[in-house]
Amino acid sequence: MMGLKMQTARSILRTAHCRLLAASCLILILTPLHNFAQDIHFSQFFNAPYAHSPANIGNFEGDYRMGAIYRQQWRSVTIPYNTFGIGGDAANLAGVHGLGLGAWIYNDKAGTSRLNTFHAGLGLSWTQHFATAHALTLGMQAGYTNVAIDYNVLRFDAQYNGFSYDPSLGNAEQFTRAARSRMDLHAGLGYTYAPEKRRQFTAGLAFFNLTTPDVSLFDAAPSPLDLRTLVHAGAQFPVSEKLDVLPRLQWQAQGKFREFNIGGNVRYILLDRWNLVRTVQAGLYMRAKDAGYLYAGLEHDDWTFGLSYDINLSRLEPASRNRGGFEITAIRVFRKRPPVPVRYKACPDQL
DSSP states (O other): HHHHHHHHHHHHHHHHHHHHHHHHHHHHHHHHHHTTTTTTOOOOOOOHHHHHHGTTTTTTSSSEEEEEEEEOOOTTTOOOOOEEEEEEESSSSSGGGEEEEEEEEEEEEEEETTTTEEEEEEEEEEEEETTEEEEEEEEEEEEEEEOOOOOOGGOOOOOOOOSOOOOTTTOOOOOSSEEEEEEEEHHHHHEEEEEEETTEEEEEEEOOOOOOBBOOSTTTOOOOOOOEEEEEEEEEEEESSSSSEEEEEEEEEEETTEEEEEEEEEEEEEEETTTTEEEEEEEEEEEEETTTEEEEEEEETTTTEEEEEEEEEEHHHHHTTTEEEEEEEEEEEEOOOOOOOOOOOOOOOOO
């Protein structure tokens, strides 16, 4: 009788273990496949011009610009998600006032499945100035994206041998492909009103995935990538001789998903003369129903650096313990500057 009870207990435990393993595998598989049907996003959307909108191409004060961004998240929950992007653009290309050209690439590796997304894009823009303080920019961007998954690092219930996980067993799954490539098209419209150096207002509208390409890794089940719509607005105005306030917001929608960011920075001016600008910034933002994040920034002449950290407030909070991810940005603008004036003339030793 005792032996029968022990055998029954083992059977129950074995069944529970199989169900738990199967559920874990299902989450590991479906989560990446669900996530790659959405575009990547950044907390520092104001420091990621190439990912933010095609209308940002060539829309800056200077001749050339380069920017880079790195984001890591969910280290406290699973294998961290890592995203790196770099891009560059030119204003007034080939001496044509208002013509912009830009290129942008990024690579994103997500979690246990090592779902890897590589994207490269090339875009053009045209900026039309009205009166002295108004400008309207239209941008278009075409891109190539490749998505790949590594099934070998996943675990399946068929690989349970009755006692433990056995990687030598087959997974009993029929995967038809492990990667897919696609071409895509994006468009953006931006408006700028800048009556003074420290006063400006910006707003814009962008559309991504205009061709709604198929992103499914299952040939028999097509999955078109939903159109993503993005609306943004921001401003800058002084509140004292050395202090500016920069409120910002961004709303975007893709399929049934919505994201709303709102917040702002305070900007303290250390130096602003001889065409040199040096400031420190601090900011607080909220991403609705997901996270709050802190921002610290530094401007040093032609360089802008940013660091932010997400505090997770979503339903994943029990697992993440509020730890989200950090993000680092760097932007360099190349421009012609007049020489810094010399206050005193150097006299020769002998006259």
